[in-house]
Amino acid sequence: MSDTIKQVVMPKWGLSMKEGKITRWLVSEGTTVGVGDELTEVETEKIASAVEATDAGVVRRILGEVDTIYPVKTLLAIIADASVPDSEIDAFLAAYVPPAVEEDEEVVDVYSTVTLPVGEIRYAKYGSGDKTLIFIHGFGGDCDNWLFNTSGLADQFTIYALDLPGHGRSVKGFTDASLSGMADVILSFMDALSIDSANLIGHSMGGAISMKTAIKAPKRVKSVTTFGSAGLGIDINMEYIDGFIGSDSRREIKPFLEQLFFDAGLVSRQMIDDILKYKRLDHVPESLRELADTVFTGGKQSENLVEAFKATGIPMTAIHGADDKIIPAAHSEAAKSFAKVEILAGTGHMAQMEKSKEANALIAAQAK
Amino acid sequence: MARNLSMKDAINEALDLEMRRDPTVIIMGEDIAGGAGGQGEEDAWGGVLGVTKGLIGKYGAHRVMDTPLSESAYIGAAIGAAACGLRPVAELMFLDFMGVCFDQIFNQAAKFKYMFGGKAQTPVVIRGMVGAGFRAAAQHSQMLTPLFTHIPGLKVVCPSNAYDAKGLLIQSIRDNDPVIFCEHKNLYASMADVPAEAYTIPFGEAAIPREGKHVTIVAYGLMVHRALEAAETLAKEKIDVEVIDLRTLSPIDMDTVIESVEKTGRLIAVDEANPRCSIAADVIANVSENAFKALKSAPKAITAPHTPVPFTPALEDLYIPSAAQIVDAVRNQMK
Numbered sequence: 001m002s003d004t005i006k007q008v009v010m011p012k013w014g015l016s017m018k019e020g021k022i023t024r025w026l027v028s029e030g031t032t033v034g035v036g037d038e039l040t041e042v043e044t045e046k047i048a049s050a051v052e053a054t055d056a057g058v059v060r061r062i063l064g065e066v067d068t069i070y071p072v073k074t075l076l077a078i079i080a081d082a083s084v085p086d087s088e089i090d091a092f093l094a095a096y097v098p099p100a101v102e103e104d105e106e107v108v109d110v111y112s113t114v115t116l117p118v119g120e121i122r123y124a125k126y127g128s129g130d131k132t133l134i135f136i137h138g139f140g141g142d143c144d145n146w147l148f149n150t151s152g153l154a155d156q157f158t159i160y161a162l163d164l165p166g167h168g169r170s171v172k173g174f175t176d177a178s179l180s181g182m183a184d185v186i187l188s189f190m191d192a193l194s195i196d197s198a199n200l201i202g203h204s205m206g207g208a209i210s211m212k213t214a215i216k217a218p219k220r221v222k223s224v225t226t227f228g229s230a231g232l233g234i235d236i237n238m239e240y241i242d243g244f245i246g247s248d249s250r251r252e253i254k255p256f257l258e259q260l261f262f263d264a265g266l267v268s269r270q271m272i273d274d275i276l277k278y279k280r281l282d283h284v285p286e287s288l289r290e291l292a293d294t295v296f297t298g299g300k301q302s303e304n305l306v307e308a309f310k311a312t313g314i315p316m317t318a319i320h321g322a323d324d325k326i327i328p329a330a331h332s333e334a335a336k337s338f339a340k341v342e343i344l345a346g347t348g349h350m351a352q353m354e355k356s357k358e359a360n361a362l363i364a365a366q367a368k
Numbered sequence: 369m370a371r372n373l374s375m376k377d378a379i380n381e382a383l384d385l386e387m388r389r390d391p392t393v394i395i396m397g398e399d400i401a402g403g404a405g406g407q408g409e410e411d412a413w414g415g416v417l418g419v420t421k422g423l424i425g426k427y428g429a430h431r432v433m434d435t436p437l438s439e440s441a442y443i444g445a446a447i448g449a450a451a452c453g454l455r456p457v458a459e460l461m462f463l464d465f466m467g468v469c470f471d472q473i474f475n476q477a478a479k480f481k482y483m484f485g486g487k488a489q490t491p492v493v494i495r496g497m498v499g500a501g502f503r504a505a506a507q508h509s510q511m512l513t514p515l516f517t518h519i520p521g522l523k524v525v526c527p528s529n530a531y532d533a534k535g536l537l538i539q540s541i542r543d544n545d546p547v548i549f550c551e552h553k554n555l556y557a558s559m560a561d562v563p564a565e566a567y568t569i570p571f572g573e574a575a576i577p578r579e580g581k582h583v584t585i586v587a588y589g590l591m592v593h594r595a596l597e598a599a600e601t602l603a604k605e606k607i608d609v610e611v612i613d614l615r616t617l618s619p620i621d622m623d624t625v626i627e628s629v630e631k632t633g634r635l636i637a638v639d640e641a642n643p644r645c646s647i648a649a650d651v652i653a654n655v656s657e658n659a660f661k662a663l664k665s666a667p668k669a670i671t672a673p674h675t676p677v678p679f680t681p682a683l684e685d686l687y688i689p690s691a692a693q694i695v696d697a698v699r700n701q702m703k
Contacts (some may be wrong), residue, residue, distance in 0.1 A: 068544065081674070109370075169563060271578055280535065282566040 004084050005092050006055040008039060008077035012113040013049065013148055020044045021069045022076070022329035031059045032082075037047045039290065040064065045270045046210075047146065047353060051076070058082045060089050074100045102239075113167075116188045118181075119171025123162035123189070127154030131367055132195055135161035136186065138204030138228075139295075140244050140288060142168030142278065145203060149363065160198075162189060164206075166287035168278065173287060177294040179205075179231070179303055183212040190220060197368040203227045203294060203352055204327065211305045211316075218312045222278045225317045225366045226332070227352045227359065228324050230295070233277060233307040233331035238299040240326055245288045250276065262323045317366040319359065321347030340366070373562040375555050376419050378530040379495075382537035383457065385421065385566045390455065393541060395420060396433040396442055416461055417497075417556060429590035443469035443494065447477040447546070450492035450685030452610055455541060461551060462508045470547035477546040493540045495549040498526070499590055499640060500688050502553050509684075511589070511640040514647055516548045517617045523571060524551040524618040528592035530560035532615055535569035536538050536634060542568065552589045552659075572619035574619035576628075580610035583634040583698050586625055586651050587615040591638040594665025598694035607702055617647055625651060625657050634701045643671040665701045670694060 010020050020042040027039050037058070038050040057079040064076035070246060075096065078089055085198060110124045124143050133153065135146040143161035150159050163170040165185060166177075190198065202210035207229025212321045214221040240259050247253035251273050257272060258264035280283060293304055299320065309316070316339035322334035326349040332341055342362055344355050352359045387393045401424040402413020408635070410429070414421025424432040436612055437459060446458035460466060466473065473494065480488040500509040516524045523545055527533040533551070540547040559601035577592065578599050585595040592613045599609035610628050614620060629635050637648035648669035655667060670689045678684045 008502075069603070169565075172565065248570065252390060269576060273575075277531075277563075277567070280567045280569060282568075 002078055005089060005105055006057060006079040007075055008051065008053070008079060010042070010064075010074045010076055011046060011051055012072040013047070013151065013365045014054050017044050019069050022064045022066050023048065024066065024288055025062060025064075026050070027059045027062075027251070029059055029062055031310055033057065033059060033079065039272065039316065040236060043268070046268065047079070047271070048266050048268060053058050053079060054077050054141070056209065057108055060084070060086075061093070070342045075131070099266055111355065114167075114189065114192050116185060116192055116344055118165050118175050118185050118188070119173065121162055121165070121171065121185070121189060122169040123160055124150070126150045126159040126161075129155075129157040130160045131156075132197070132198040132230065133363070133367055134162070134186070134198045134200050135159065136188070136202040136209050137161075137164065137167065138202075138206045138230075139241065139291065140167070140275070141203065141206075142335050144168075145350075146201075146352065149201075149352055149360055152275045152356060152360040153364060155367070157367060158194070160189075160195070164209075166284070170340055172281065174290065179212040179292050179295060180216070181206050183215070183216050184211045186210075186213045188193040197222050199223045199225070200202075201225045201227075202229065205230045207318075208295075208301075208305060209232060210307045212303075214312055214314050215308045218314060221314055223315045223317075224309075224368050225234045225319070226321050227320060229332060230301055230327060231330050232302060232318070235259035235299050235328055235331070236266065236296050238296060241292050241296060245292060246311075248276070248279070259325045261320060262354060266350075266354070283347075289350060301338060307334065317342065317362055319344065319351055319362055321349060321351045321354065323347060324349045324351075369544070370561045371564060372559045374531040375551070375558050375560075376417065378534040378560070380418050380421065380564050381552065381562070381564075381609050382541070382566075383423060383533045383553065385427065386538060386541045387423065387431065388681065389566070390541075391438045391670075392453065393455045393457065394431045394449070395423065395457045395458040395459070396435050396446055398435055398437060399412050400459055401429070401432050401434050402575065405638070406432045406509065411423060413551050415459070418549075419440065419556070420459070421547055429446065438467040439465050440472060442640070444472040444476070446492050446494070447472055447490060450490045450546075451476070451488050453479060454492075455456045455491045457493040457541060459498035460494055462500045462504075463512055463548075464507050464510050466512065472517045473516075473546070473548075474522070476621060478519050481545065482521060489544050490546050492545045492546045493549055493571055494539075495551060497553045498550040499554055500677045501553040501590070502563070503679070503681060504553070505679040509677035510610070512590075512637075513550060513617050514604070514641050514645050514650075517620075517650070517671075518645070519598060521546065522618060523547040523616070524703070525552070525616045526573070526589045527615060528555065528587075528589055528613050529558060532569060532575065532613075532664075533563050534562055534565050536571075536615065538566055538609075539568040541625065543571070550589065554590055554619065562598060567647040569615070571616045572621050574621035575615055575625070576610065577607065577613055578611040580608035580632070582608045582632055583701060584610050584625070584628040584632045585611060585638060585652065585698075586612045586692065588639040588646075588647065589640060590619065591593050591640055592679060594691045595694055597691035598698065602698055605699075607698060614647070620650075622654050622658070625655060629655050629659045635667040636694065636697050636701070637664070637667065637669050638694060639671045641671060642674050643669065644674065646671050668697045669699065670697055
């Protein structure tokens with residue numbers, strides 16, 4: 001290992017990633033890079049994203065080839081200061097021993113179920129730490145929407161991510177399809193797992209659920225962090241909601257899913273197939289319809305939680321993609337009077353995935 | 369959680385969930401319970417390979433019926449029962465046995481809706497084992513999908529994995545037309561992540577288990593797995609293979625195949641059936657007619673030879689199309 005010769009390796013995004021395909025190099029040999037600069041675009045089964053430089057320096061060797069799949073931890077490039085001689089880099093590479101390909105190192109099953117009054121709820125648990133985070137997905141999503149975040153934060157916090165009723169592998173039906181009913185589910189989840197209080201992180205409808213939970217039980221909620229949150233205004237892209245519910249084929253649903261991201265190219269075949277598999281479970285379309293009719297009655301958001309949340313005094317960070325096509329960024333902007341607001345440029349409705357590094361830093365800062 | 373289930377168990381689960389949901393769903397076939405006529409357990413067999421085990425205990429002998437050794441009688445009865453309001457799932461233990469009941473299937477069930485001007489509905493599912501590699505010899509190993517696919521009025525389904533098997537069988541039971549549901553005996557033990565809940569998969573929708581840009585391989589059933597093995601080998605040679613799993617042969621998803629060939633320009637169709645009038649031949653003819661300009665090389669069919677399935681293991685293994693054959697064909701097309 002050399003201090004002056006920095007390795008760029010295939011990253012591991014989420015617990016299940018085993019390999020990734022390089023689709024494009026964004027730098028070439030000789031480019032000077034700073035920490036955080038994007039080096040290469042990588043596509044995995046679940047998502048496409050960019051590998052960022054963790055060191056500053058000059059890109060001295062590019063080893064990974066475009067359109068080739070490499071296992072996690074494979075050496076893809078070398079960054080070193082311009083002053084490091086080529087012969088030293090050659091020597092490093094000649095002596096380089098690739099790390100052993102991980103053979104299912106984490107066979108630990110992170111998923112469990114718990115039976116609540118509403119029915120069976122699936123959830124994932126990660127990490128350990130004295131502070132607890134609970135991740136709440138949005139309409140039509142599931143706990144795996146948070147894969148880039150749970151893996152990035154598991155070394156600092158105890159983390160739970162659950163499938164709401166009607167979603168993922170949880171019970172497909174509601175006792176109460178409103179934000180209040182969902183908040184009750186979160187509280188009964190916390191009761192069942194003996195979680196006294198937690199930091200809630202919510203995406204879209206999940207953001208509104210987080211705020212509602214705080215309003216109903218302020219002593220149980222330490223802070224709230226939201227991404228593209230509902231509950232802060234009246235507008236909702238109902239064409240997307242209706243289209244998501246009504247589509248039953250790849251061709252039909254793809255254009256709607258593309259609306260979720262700033263870069264439509266992030267919608268992979270695997271993502272589409274996983275969503276169709278979920279939608280084809282019995283009772284899912286009816287459940288989603290009932291939920292949409294309750295939470296987005298008449299094509300508008302049914303509840304504005306601003307005043308009630310402000311009154312709790314609970315700290316909040318509201319993050320929103322500037323290019324969000326589902327819920328406008330202006331809704332989070334208007335939360336300035338009671339929340340820390342971060343509007344991310346070049347980002348759509350899935351900011352927690354599209355800008356996961358910034359997202360994780362903001363989540364950690366709010367929860368600490 | 370990955371809920372790993374075998375295809376055999378996924379099929380049992382599909383039958384169980386539908387029988388629980390809908391009292392008009394009944395199952396019938398030779399030894400599907402397996403205890404009638406003998407002393408002791410009602411459920412001695414649960415089907416010759418145990419696929420229907422446990423169902424008679426849950427639903428009773430009036431809904432889980434052991435039939436006499438007469439396909440023409442009980443397949444005919446299932447079809448008649450379907451026309452009269454039940455939703456029978458009848459088992460043709462080996463699809464090879466269709467010979468003695470084929471009139472019931474192709475002249476009666478397939479044509480009732482048409483000949484009675486829409487007044488008759490025949491929601492019957494006929495499920496049966498297909499495929500070679502089991503050392504079961506010529507009369508128990510065929511892939512007769514082309515014979516059923518040829519008949520208008522029949523739907524033909526052949527899943528390649530446990531997840532698809534459960535969803536497609538539930539879809540078949542809920543469908544109001546006669547469905548021939550093919551279960552590859554060599555895939556019964558294959559495992560996949562299968563949700564506990566009921567779900568459906570539409571007919572006429574192919575799956576794409578592997579995306580690629582150099583060549584399109586169309587397959588179904590066991591051959592999907594051979595194509596995927598071949599694709600792994602070819603990836604090391606930087607050849608990027610797209611594998612399409614047809615899932616249903618009738619209706620067939622030619623749109624996905626055409627879209628793929630328009631991207632890759634090369635087509636290989638792999639089929640365990642014999643070559644004349646095979647599914648492979650059908651796919652190639654359709655692509656040649658509808659996407660000719662996109663083709664960079666002649667489409668290739670890889671099928672079993674024009675012989676019955678051999679009994680001696682060495683010959684049976686040569687009979688079934690192999691990953692190596694597929695790899696060779698792709699390399700030839702890429703020249």
